[in-house]
Amino acid sequence: MTGTEEPVLLHTAGQAAHITLNRPQALNALNHAMVRRIDEALTVWERDPAVRIVVIAGAGERGLCAGSDIRAVHGDARDGDGASSAAFWRDEYRLNARIARYPKPYVAVMDGIVMGGGVGISAHGSVRIVTERSRIAMPETGIGFVPDIGGTHLLARAPGELGAHLALTGSRISAADALVCGLADHYVPSAALPRLLADLTRAPVRAVLARHAQPPPPSELAGQREWIDTCYAAGTVEEILHRLLTHHDPAARDVADTLLGRSPTALKVTLAALRRARRLGALERVLDQEYRVSCAALSTPDLVEGIRAQIIDKDRTPRWFPGTLAEVTDADVERFFAPLGDRELGLAGPGGGPEAAR
Secondary structure, three states, rough: OOOOOEEEEEEEOOOOEEEEOOHHHOOEEEHHHHHHHHHHHHHHHHHOOOOOEEEEEOOOOEEOOOOOOHHHHHHHHHHHHHHHHHHHHHHHHHHHHHOOOOOOOOEEOOOOOEHHHHOOOOOOOOEEEEEOOEEOOOOOOHHHOOOOHHHHHHHHHHOOOHHHHHHHHHEEHHHHHHHHHHHOEEOOOOOHHHHHHHOOOOOOOHHHHHOOOOOOOOOHHHHHHHHHHHHHHOOOOOHHHHHHOOOOHHHHHHHHHHHHHHHHHHHHHHHHHHHHHHHOHEEEHHHHHHHHHHHHHHOOHHHHHHHHHHHHHHOOEEEEOOHHHHHOOHHHHHHOOOOOOOOOOOOOOOOOOEEOOO
16 A cells, blocks of 8 residues: 555645545455545535645556445345445445535546446546546446446436446446546646646646646547437337447447346346436435445345456356346336335435435
């Protein structure tokens, strides 16, 4: 680690308070203790008039954060009752909502790899910086899971059907693509980050960004909008696949092969979650929905199997159950959205609006 064994490093420099995720050997994957530590720091800094900006970044050379610690989720789902994972998600999702409503500028340095839970602690921020090294993804369907941490909220707001494409495939995108999709705001070359961070200690955020932000390179996704919008506008995953397989663009057929390797259940639940998120609107309402979906996933075979195949054994050959889209019924999908009673996340108030995310 970076000079200490603490998984989250906190320090202030001038007007800026810094959060550094410090598990570089695990690509700064988030665990429950880290989520709590970040939330505690945000509470202190919110009340401190000397702190005018909060900055979050990752230790090491590889990226901000590769996601949540899904090895722990695997063990809990396989051998436990899922209570530990549910408690972690409860605090993580509340932190995501808090970041989105934070009253001071929250600057996320999305350099390198940013996936899953890493998106949750960055893309909800008010200032989101990407670099030429950024690789951003919500890869949950590949492990039999569904985009969470407010991911369906973010992707539902992407132009056209770009969000559906990213949610179903889990594809990694570039800085330019992230800007097009609304997951980031500013492009800054990675070599300029040290100067940008130094300037944030004493200058207003807007002035610092004006000094260092540059036009991004072209977006590959933007050039694929025609077939993405056409194919993903279909009403079902089966029809999306059919359109991809029969489209004249070879890139569409390549994506179809990707989807055929994903969990059929996860694909159908993801599409339903994304379309419902568009109607739900507020982030807090979407996070409440995602909490229901995540808790339901703990009792399904695909989550355990997907993590086993991709992370534990790394054989990359998950055996999904059910194994085909045709076998996943509407009732199977609806079960993921069933109310949890007194176990609800409860971020949305009685009228569906946001509560204080603390």
